[in-house]
Amino acid sequence: MQGSSHWVRYTVLALIGLFLALAQVWTRLQVMAVGYTLSNTRQLLYTLRGERQELEAQWSALTTPGRLGEQASQRLGLSAPQPEQVMRMQ
Amino acid sequence: MKERLLVAGSAIGVGLLLVLSRLVQFTVVQSGQLARQAASQHNQRLIFTPRRGAIFDRNGELLALSIPAESLFVRPPKLPVNVAAQVPALAEAIHASTQEVNTTLRSLAPFVWLKRQATPQEAAQVRALGLTGIDSLETQRRFYPHGPLAAPLLGFANIDAQGLEGVERVYDEYLRGESAEIVQERDALGRSILAQGVELPPEALNVRLTLDIDLQYFAQRELEKAVQTTGARAGTVIILDPQTFAVLALAHSPTFDPNNPKSVADEVRRDPAISDPYEPGSTLKVLLAAAALDMNVVRPEDQIFCELGHYQVGKYTIHDHHPYGWLSFAQVLQHSSNIGAAKVGERLGKETYQKYLRGFGLGQKTGIDLPAESPGLLAPVKDWSRINLVTASFGQGVAVTPLQLVSAYAALANDGVFMRPYVVQEVLNADGKVVRANSPQRLWQVVRSDTAHRLLQLLEKVVEKEGTGWRARIAGVRVAGKTGTSQKVNQNGGYSAHGRIASFIGIVPADQPRLVILVAIDEPKTGVYGGAIAAPVFQVIAQQSLARLGIIGDQERPPLPGAPTPVTLTAGQSSARRAPGRGATIPQAAAPPAGAPSFLGMSLREAMLTAQRNGWRISTTGSGYVTGQTVQNDPETNEPMYVLTLASATEKRP
Helix, strand or coil: CHHHHHHHHHHHHHHHHHHHHHHHHHHHHHHHHHHHHHHHHHHHHHHHHHHHHHHHHHHHHHCCHHHHHHHHHHCCCCCCCCCHCCCCCC | CHHHHHHHHHHHHHHHHHHHHHHHHHHHCCCCHHHHHHHHHHHHEECCCCCCCCCEEECCCCCEEEEEEEEEEEHHHHCCCCHHHHHCCCHHHHCCHHHHHHHHHCCCCCCEEEEEEECCHHHHHHHHCCCCEEEEEEEEEEECCEEEEEEHCCECCCCCCCECCCHHHHHHHHCCCCCCCCCCCCCCCCCCECCCCCCCCCCCCCECCCCCHHHHHHHHHHHHHHHHHCCCEEEEEEEEEECCEEEEEEEEEEECCCCCCCHHHHHHHCCHHHHHCCCCCHHHHHHHHHHHHHHCCCCCCCCEEEEHHEEEEEEEEEECCCCCCEHHHHHHHHHHHHHHHHHHHHHHHHHHHHHHHHHHCCCCCCCCCCCCCCCCCCCCCCHHHHHHHHHHCCCCCCCCCCCCCCHHHHHHHHCCCCEECCCCEEEEECCEEEEEEEEEEEEEEEECCHHHHHHHHHHHCCCCCCCCCCCCCCECCCCCEEEEEEEEEECCCCEEEEEEEEEEEECCCCCCCCCEEEEEEECCCCCCCHHHHHHHHHHHHHHHHHHCCCCHHHCCCCCCCCCCCCHHHHHHHHHCCCCCCCCCCCCEECCCCCCHHHHHHHCCCHHHHHHHHHCCEEECCCCEEEEEEEEECCCCCCEEEEEEECCCCCCCCC
C-alpha cells in the first residue's frame, strides 16, 4: 500500500516535470514566433516610414511655390494679387 | 525474470547516467564556451546608420530629407555565363548605357558598384531580371523637393550622406545622427528574430530654419527675372527680419540644383552673400549719415555745398553724377551726392567714422551659422589717408558682404541695436522636441534709438518722387531705402571701366520695420543705377512679401466714408474653431439692425467685401454662394454677427 503511494507520487512528479519541460519548450517557441513577428513588423515599419518620406518628398515637390505659380499662371491664367486684392480670413 | 529486469534496469540506468553526465558537461563544465559559440552563430551585430535628418523652413515646409534608396552591386565572379544577353535590359533598368554596364560586369574586382542610390523602381527592375551575382544594400538618398530654391543656403550632402556646404555642413553633426551597434538574433536561414525585444535605433535630429519658403520664392523669382532682363552676370537678394536678424530669404542667380550639385562649377555652389565682399557704393552713405547724426556733427537741415559736381581732394577729383550746389544733408542722401557725403565724412573724422563702421559689423564676420563667411575689408584707421576717408564716405575702398550690409541696415531698423544674423531657428528630435534653440542674440547698440528713427525718416525721402529710389515705392506702405551704384574692382586693383553693381536696400514698413531687403544686381547691361535696376525688384519682392506676411492687404486700405471700426472677417475654418463648446450657451438670434445688408446670392468674396464695407462681422459655413443668413451674437464679443450658409452653384443659387 505504502509502495503504491510512492509510485503515484513519483508519477505525479514526473508528469509535473514533463509538463514544465514541455511548457518551457512551448514558451521558447512562442518567444521565437513573437520574435519573428516583431522582426517582420519592424521591417514593415521601416518600409512604411520610407514610403511616407517618399510621399512627403513628392508632396513637397508638387506643392513647391515655383510649380504652383507656374501652374496657376500657365494653366489657369492667374497672376499674383495686388495688395488691395488680398483678403485675410481669420 | 528478475535478472533480466536487473540487466535492463542497469542498462537504462547507465544510459541515463551517460546522458546526465553529458548534460552536466554541456550545462556546467562547458557552458560558458558553448554559450559563446551559440551566440556567435545566432547573434548578428549590425551597425545602424540613421537616415539623415530633415530640414524645414520656419513654417514646417520640407526643404531637405533623406529617402530610402538601394545601392546595387555586382560580384562579377558569381555572374551567370549568359549575362551578356541581359546587358541591354540591365542598362535600361538603371538608366545607364550598355557600355557602362558592360565595363562594370567585366570588372576583375570581386565587388563593384552597379548603381549607388538607385530608386526603388530601378532596384525592382534589376531584381526582376533574376541575375545571380547582382544584389543590393539599403541606403539613403538626399532629396531637395524645392530644387534650386535656397540651394546655396541649404548646401548639399554627398553620396555618403555627409553635409558638404551650407546648413548641411554646419549642422552636419545633428543631421547625420549617431550610428549605433545593434545585436539581433538570426535563425539558420539568416532571418532576424527579435526574441529579446525591439531595440529602436537612434534617429537623427531635424533642423528648422528661419527661412520662409514663400518669401524665398518671391526673392528667387524676381531676382532671376531681373538678371535675365538686364543681362546681368549675377544677382543677390537677402531678406532679414530686423527685430530678430533672422534670415527670411537668401537668393542668388545663377544658382544650382542641390539634387545634382555636380552639374555646375564649384563657384556657382558658393554663397556669395556671405563669402564675396564688394564695394557697396552709395548704400554705405547711410552708415555715414547714421554716424554723423549720432555724433551731432550734422543735422538733416544743414546746408552743404556740393561744389557743382567737382571736388578736389589733393590730386584726386571727386565727381557727382549730377552737379549740385547747395543741398541740405537730407537732400544729400536723397540725391546721393558723393561730394556732400565726402564733406560730412571729413567733418566726422576717420577715427569716429571707422568706430561706427565697425559698430555696424563691417570688417568682421557677423557670426552667422553658415560656412565660409568673409569679414569683408576695412583697413585699419592708421592706414587711412584723407582720400581714403573721403572715398569711404561714399562707399569706395571698403568691402562688405551683402549680409554685412543688410545687417547694418537691420540695426537701423531695430532702434540702433545690432544683433547676430542666423539661419537656423531650432534643432528638433524625431518627436519634435527642441534640442537646441538659436534665440535672437542682441550684440550692442550702434546708434541711439532716436538717431535710427531720424535716419529712417530721411531714407523715406530717397523713395519719394524726387529721390533716387522712387521706383521702390509701394502704395499704402512707408518705404525707407537707399540706392547704390558701385564700381567693381578689377584684377589690377583699379576700378573696372564697365563693371557696376546696382543695388537697393529697403526697410518696410518704415514706421514699424518688419523686413529689410537687399537687392544687388551684378553687371547689368541695360543700365547701371541701383534706382533703375534694383529698386523695382525690391518693390515687387517687398510688396508680395508684406502681403504674404499679412502686413499689407485689405486691412491697409483706408476706411470707406461712414464705415465703422475695421472689421474682422471670419470664415471657413474659423467658424469651426469658434463654435461654442459643450455646455456653452447657444447664442440668441439678434434682430438685424436697420439697413443691414442682405448677403443672399453673393459669393464668399462678395459677402466679405460687403461685410467689410458695412463694418459687419461674418462667419461662414460651406462653399459657393450664400443661400441663407441669420444674425447671432458673437459668443466671444457679444456683438452681432452674420452667420452665412453657402452652397455650390449647382446646388442652389437664389
